[in-house]
Amino acid sequence: MKANRPSDHHAVLIIGGGIGGIKAALDLSEARKDVILIDKSPAIGGVLTQLDRTFPTNNCDICTLSPNLSAGARQKHIDLMPLTQLTGVEGEAGNFTITLTTAPRYIDTEKCTACGLCLDKFPKYIRFTPGLDHRAPTCMRYPRVTPHAFSVKRDQCSDFETLASVCPAGAIIQGDKAKTRQLHVGAIIVAVGADVFSPEALDNYGYGKLPNVVTSLEYERIMSASGPTFGELQRPSDGCQPRRVAWIQCAGSRGQNKGEVSYCSSVCCMFALKEAIVTKERFKEDIETTIFYMDMRTFGKDYEMYYQRAKEDYHVRLKRCRPHSIIPADPDGALKISYVEDGFGTLEDETYDMVVLATGFRPSAESTGLAKVLGIELNDHCYARTGSFNPVATSRPGIYACGVFEAPKDIPETLVQASASACLAGKHLLPAATADSTEPVYPPEKDITGELPRIGVFVCDCGQNISGTVDVPDVVNYAGLLPHVVVSRSVGYGCSRESLDIIRKTIADKKLNRVVIGGCSPRTHESLFQDTLMQAGLNKYMLEIANIRDQNAWVHADRPEDATRKAKELIRMASAGVVESHPLIDHILELNQSALVIGGGVSGMNAALELAEQNYTVYLAEQAGELGGLARQIHRTIDGSDVPTYLSGLMGEVRAHKNIEVILNAVLVDHEGLPGMFKTGFQIAPQMYYRQIEHGVTILAVGAAPNRVDDYLLDKHEAVCTQMELGNLIHTAPDKVSDWENVVMIQCVGSRTPDNPNCSRICCQAAIKNALWLLDSNPDLNIYILYRDMRTYGFLEDYYLEARRRGVIFVRYTPESPPVVEAGGAGVHVTFNEPMLGMKLMVVADCLALSTGFKSDDESTEDLAKIFHLTRTGDGYFLEDHTKLKPVDMSVPGFFVAGTAHSPKNIGESITQAHAAAGRAITVLSRNLINMGASVAQVDKERCATCLVCVRACPYDVPFINEDRYSEIDPSKCHGCGTCASECPAQAIQLTRFEDRPMMAKLEGLLERKL
Amino acid sequence: MEEFDPVIVAYCCHYCAYTAADMAGSMRLGYPPGIKIIRVPCTGKVDPLHVMRALMDGADGVLIAGCLKGDCHFKNGNIKALKRTAYLKQWMDEIGIESERVEMVMMSAGMGKQFVRIVTDFLDNIRLLGPCPKNTNQQSNRILSELV
Amino acid sequence: MITAERKPLDEIASCIEPYNRILLVGCNECVTVCAAGGRKEVAMLSSALQMVSMKQGKTLSVVEMTLERQCDPEYVESLALHIDGVDAVVSMACGCGVQEIARRFGQVRVFPAVNTKFMGASERAGVWAERCQGCGDCLLGLTGGICPIARCSKRLMNGPCGGSGDGKCEISGEVDCAWHLIWERMKALGIEDRYEEVISAKDWRPARGGGPRKIIREDLQ
16 A cells, blocks of 8 residues: 555544544544554454453443444445554654554455364464463454454464465465555554553462462453353363452552552452452352452442442452462362451451452553654653643644553543544544545445345354354244245354355345344344445345344343244244335435534533534533633642633633634523434523524533532531632632641542442542642641542552652541541541551541532433433433443434533543543534435325324424325424324325334234244 | 243334343343334334234234333324323223233333333233133134044 | 214124124225224224134134225225125215115125214314204304304203303313303404394204205206
8 A cells, every 4th residue: 555545644543453442443434534543463352352241231342342343334434454563653743654564464354254274274373362361262362353364473384385275265375574654644543552460470469370360351251251161160270160259459550569550450440340240140149259459449430339239239248458468278279368357457368269360451561662653751650641631632742542551441431532532633634534535335226126025034143142042043944934035044243244245245146135134133233234235236224133132042041942933933024024125215414513512611611612623613501601610619630730720721712712602691491303403492591582503413511510418517617618618728728728737538428328329539539639739838737538448540549649658647437437527616526436546536627628529410410301301320410322332422312421411520531521522523513414214204195184183193293284185294304203104094104114014014924823 | 731921012112112122132131032022113103003913913912112201202102102002902992802911111221121020020911811812712723623 | 074983892793793704994084084984993993803703713804995985976886896705894984974885785784883973173183072063054153153053052042041150061061151152252253242132043944854955066967
C-alpha cells in the first residue's frame, strides 16, 4: 500500500486492538471517518477476549462485541493491520506522517480459512495460543479471532516447504517479509493497554512453584467455556474440583516491596468478587470462597450493591487483611494461609485447595519506547501523562490516550475514554473525510416477482452455545424437508466472516430468494444478516431469524430433546413466515444535524463545545439562571489544578461560540419525535414563554446533587460542615483554618447506607485533597480521617500515601459502631473506636468535615425520564443502555448521558464522559439521513370503509381521509407500531413486515402438530 | 397418563418483553419449552384475530407481553392491548373457553428474571386448565382410534 | 349510519347447530364502521363458531365473504358462486342485508348474526348513540338541531316533562334530557322565544304509521 490512498489525510491512527481501540475505531467509522487500527499481535481483541464473564452483568461480552468486529459496513472505514508497530511520527496535529512496520505473518489472511490443517500437522510452527497461560488450550486465541487466520512461528519452523504444502488454500507464504510504509494521519489514539502483572517476583506467594496458586486471569481461563478445561473448574495439581478457594487482593499492587507497585489497579476488587460470585453460582454449597482484601474498592456505578450481593446473597467470605504468604499444607497441593483479620488480633490458619492472586496492571513493556516514538510524556508510573481537565489528551497535541494506557480502569471507563478520544481525534480530520463517498455499495437487487419461494435454511451451532443443547444436524435435516426449502445446512458461527461468505455464495449458487437463519436474537444480529442478503442481491427483508439460542438453547439447556424439538418448531415458523415476505424499501428522512444538551455544568458545556467545534449547532439548556453547575463551588482538584480559572475559561468559550446557543432558566415541558428529528419544548423563566427546539440528538448532563444529612450535628453546630464547604472555607478564610489544631473527617456519611446504598466515589479523594491542602498552610495540624474503606483507586493512591506520610491519621470504623459526635464549646467531641489499639478515642475537633458525597438529582432525572421515556437506576441516576459495553448511550436511540447524571464522578471523569457523549452524538449527527425502516402501515383503498378508526387510533395522528375518500398514511410519518392495522374493522390496513399473512403463516407453522 | 405439556404462544413486544426474554437467555434462566415467542413491534399490533387463531390452531394459551404502563415506545400501544385483552376475554367467555387462557402482562426490557417467573406461572396455570378445545379433540380422537 | 351489535354467540351457534357448512357474510358499509359486521368481525365470528364446534367435537367449515354493500342486489349476486356449497348463510349486515340475501337465495336458511339497533352517530372512538328514528317528517329545524323523537325517551313534541332534572332524563343519569339540550341550544342561538311556540301534534303517517315505506325516483329508473 502506498501513501497516496485517498483517505490517508483524513484517517486516525489507533494503536492497540483491545476493547478501547476497537471501540474508538467503531465510533470513528460510524461517524464516517477512516481509521487505521494497528496491533502488534496477530489478532485483535485484547484482554477482554480471555475473560469468561464480566462484572456487573456476569455476561459473556465477547458475544456482544464480536458481531461488531465483523460488521461489514463499518469495516469499510477501518483498515486493520495486525502484527504492526508504529516506528516513527513526524508533523503535527492534523498532519502527522507516520511510519508503520508490519512483521511477516507467512500466511495470507485473505486465503487462510482457519481450517486448522497446518496446526494438526505442525503444531510447533503455528501461532495461536493465548501465550500467557502455562495450561493454555490448543485453540485459537478466542473462538472468533479477527482476522480469522493463523500465523507461522518462523524461527521454529525448520521445514517450510512441507508446511506450505499442507495448506489446501495455498495461504502459506515462505517469502513473506517485514513491510514498512509511511502514511499520513490527522490524529493518533494510543490504546495499547497495559500488561497483566506476573506474580513470580513475589516469592512469598509461591506462584510458579505451587501449582494451585494461579492468577485471576488464569482462573478466568479455567472457568471459561473456551478455556483449557472447557469450563470445568479443576485445580491444576490433580484436576480435582476445589472445595475451598481463596483470593488474595492487591497481589503486586499497593505495595512497597520488591516487585510491587504503589498504585491501585482499580479493577481487582470487582473481578475477584465476580469470580467468587460466578463460582458460587455454579457450585453453590459445594464450594467456599474467601477474599482477603485491604480496602474493598467497589466505587463504580452500582458496584457497591454488587459487593453487598456477594456478601449477603452468595455468602462470599470477606477477610480484611493482607496475608503474608502461602505455604504448602500437604503433598497433594493444599495450601495454608495464616492471617490476622483486621480488628480481631488473633492468628488464624486456614487451608485452601486453590489460591487466586488478584494481580493488577503493569505498564506494558512497549510503552516507554512507544512514548518516545510518539513524543509524549509518561507519568512516574510509566502510564501516559494527561491533563487534569482533559484526561485523554496527552502532552502532544493531536495524540490521545485511552483505556489502561492512561491509568488502570475497568471496561466501561475504558469505553468512555475510547469514545472521548475518538471524538477529540475526529476534530483534527479534514472535513472532506466526512463525505458520504465510502458507503457500502451493494449489487443491484434481483427481481424475484413471479418466482416460487426458494428458501435456504442456515443453522448456527454458535460454538457450544447452540449445539451444546440442540442436536443441530437433526434440525438441519428436518428443515431440509420443509416446504420450499431448497437447501438446509449448518454454518458454525453464522455471524463469522466465512459463514457469511458461505451464505452469500449459497444464495447465488442455489438461486435462493428467501433465507432463514437459525441462530441468536434478531435484535442483535438481524442487520448483519440483512447486509449479507443485500450483498447477494436479495432484498434484505426476505429474511427470517429463528431465535434458537437466546430463547431456546440457553433457556432449555436441561432438556436437550425438547430444545431440539423447539428449534425445529421455531425454524418451521420462520420458514412459513418467510414464504409470505416480499421485497420492501426503507423509508429515508432528512436528519436534523443539531444537538440539544440539557444541563449547563462542566459536563454539559464540554459536550456542547466539542459538538460546536465540529460544526454542529448546539442548544445548551440550563434550568438555573447561570452556567457552571456544581463546579462553581469547587476550588481545586486533588492534583492542585485551579478549578475557577478553568471554569471561567470554559464558560467564556461556550458563551462566545457561534455554534452554541445558551438557553438559561429553561424548564423542560414536552418532547416528541424520532432520533434525528426530535422536538423538545421548554418554558423559559421568568416570563414562562414557550419555546420549541428541533434537534437530532439529546445529551443529558443534568448532574447530581450534593448530599446533605441530618446527622453528626450538621447544620446544628458551626464546627460541622461538609467536605465541599470545608474546601470553600480553606479558600475563603485561610486565617481561620490556620488556627485549628484538630480536624476530623468522617467518610461515607449518607453513602453506602440503606437509604443511599451506593458509593459516592469522590469522597475519599476529596477528603485527602482537603487534608493535604490544610497541611500546606498548617503543617502542624492533626487530621483524623475516619473511613470504612479508602477508595483511592488508580494513581489517587499516591495522594493517600502522601497524606499518610505527612501525618494524616486514618482510622477505620464500621457501620455497626459509627463515630459519636457531641457539641463541646466552639468545637465538637468526636469519639471513635481505634481497631488497632482496640480502644475508644476522643478528639476535640475544631472542625468536623463530613464526606456527604452525591445523591442523584432525583426530581430532575425523574421529570426527564418521564418526558423522554428514559430508564433510571434504583437510586435515581440515568441507566445507560448497557452497563458494560454502552456506558454513554441511553436505551432510547439518540440520547446520551454525561457526567454525574450517570453516576458520581470527579471533574476529569465528567469531562471525559462529556467528550464521549459528544463523540457518540456525532456518530448519529454525521449522517444526513435517517433510515426509518420499512415497517409502515399501508392502506388497501378498495377495502377502506373510511370509518376513521385508524384516524382515531394512531398515537401520532398520521392517518387522514384523503380527497379520494380513503384513509391515507404517510410512510415518512408512520412510526410502524401497527395499532391501526390491528384495529381496522375492514382489515384494510397492513403493517409491512407484520402483515396478516406472514403472522398467520407463522402461527400455522409454529402450531402444526406433526414433527 | 402422560403429563399435559401446554403450548403457549407469547406475543412479545420487541422493545421490552422480547428483550427480556433474550436477557433471560443470557442469564441462562430456564423456563418451560412450551413457551413459543413471536416478536411484534408493539403489543398494539397484536390483532385480536391472531390471538383467536392461535387458540384455534392449537395453542393452549396466549400471552401478550408488553411494556410497563407509561413506557410504550409508541405512547399507548400497551394500553390498547390491555383493553383488547379484556375484549378477547369476553369472546372466550362466550365461546366457553376459560378466559384465563389469554392474558396481558407488562414488563421492562431489563426484567429477564420476571419474564421467566411470569411465563412459568402462566404456563403452570394453563396446565391446570388442561388442553384447549382443538387439542382436547385430537387427544380424544387419538384415544378412540387406539381403542378401535 | 345504521348501527348494529353482534348477537350473543350461543344464539348464533344454536341457529347453525344443524349445519356443517356455512357462508358468513359481512358488509363493508355501516356495520363495518360501527365495528359489528365488517371483515374483521366476520373473521372473529368465524373463528369463534369454529371453536364452539370443536368443543362439541364437530367440524364446522365457514366460507367468509364481505360484500361492499349487502343491501344491493348486484353485490349480493356475487354470493351465488358459493351458495350451493353451503347449508346455511349467516349475515352480519343490518336487517336490510339479511333480507336481501334471503330474497335472492330462497332455498337456503339465512340467519342474522347482529341485532340492528338504530340510526346513530359515533360520539367518540368506540361509542355510538341514537340520533334519528326515520320519522319521515324532519322537524330538526324547529328544535335547534336536536331531535326530540329520537333523543327524548317519551318522544315529546313539547318538553321537557317533569322527569327532567339537572339536564338528565329520569330513566338514567347517563341519558341527557333532549329538551334540556334543545333549550340550551336555543339560548345559545338567541332564539329562546321560539321555545314558547307550541309544536303541533305530529303526523305519524310519513313514519311507520302509513305502513312500509318506499322512495321512488322516476328519473333514475
